[in-house]
Amino acid sequence: xxxxxxxxxxxxxxxxxxxxxxxxxxxxxxxGGLIAAAILGVDWAIAFPICVIGNMLPIPFELLxxxxxFKWMKRFRPFYKMITWIEERxxxxxxxxxxxxxxxxxxxxxxxxxxxxxxxxxxxxxVLGVKFKKAIPIILVGVxxxxxxxxxxxxxxxxxx
Numbered sequence: 001x002x003x004x005x006x007x008x009x010x011x012x013x014x015x016x017x018x019x020x021x022x023x024x025x026x027x028x029x030x031x032g033g034l035i036a037a038a039i040l041g042v043d044w045a046i047a048f049p050i051c052v053i054g055n056m057l058p059i060p061f062e063l064l065x066x067x068x069x070f071k072w073m074k075r076f077r078p079f080y081k082m083i084t085w086i087e088e089r090x091x092x093x094x095x096x097x098x099x100x101x102x103x104x105x106x107x108x109x110x111x112x113x114x115x116x117x118x119x120x121x122x123x124x125x126x127v128l129g130v131k132f133k134k135a136i137p138i139i140l141v142g143v144x145x146x147x148x149x150x151x152x153x154x155x156x157x158x159x160x161x
Contacts (some may be wrong), residue, residue, distance in 0.1 A: 002032035005020035015040040023054025030055035038154035109142025
């Protein structure tokens, strides 16, 4: 997805703006942004902070407003099933990390697997009742860790092969 979006946008926007936009998006997040940066040839030292900022920018708003937004959206039939599915998924993921909340939330965000990341980590933090001031730094460190892993895969590994 990151590659397709990058190829679509590269004729219209600067590479730095493309990776920022991709990093903002749920599902793609920083991981997609760094892959796009490597594809576009953006220097890692420039790409990494852009992707971290892009990925983290929506998270405080998500933590503050997600319950209200979901409650409002569930009033509309087309969204009810989708929101219920998202809440159930977050609840299921939260049970996996409930015992050691801080470490579990960090690992959940840090390990770059499908369905994990800052956006879902924010939902899980909300479901677990992790306070805003505690959730933000945990998610940020997880995002940075995931970014380092993806940076290795996107920037270092290709040099060896």
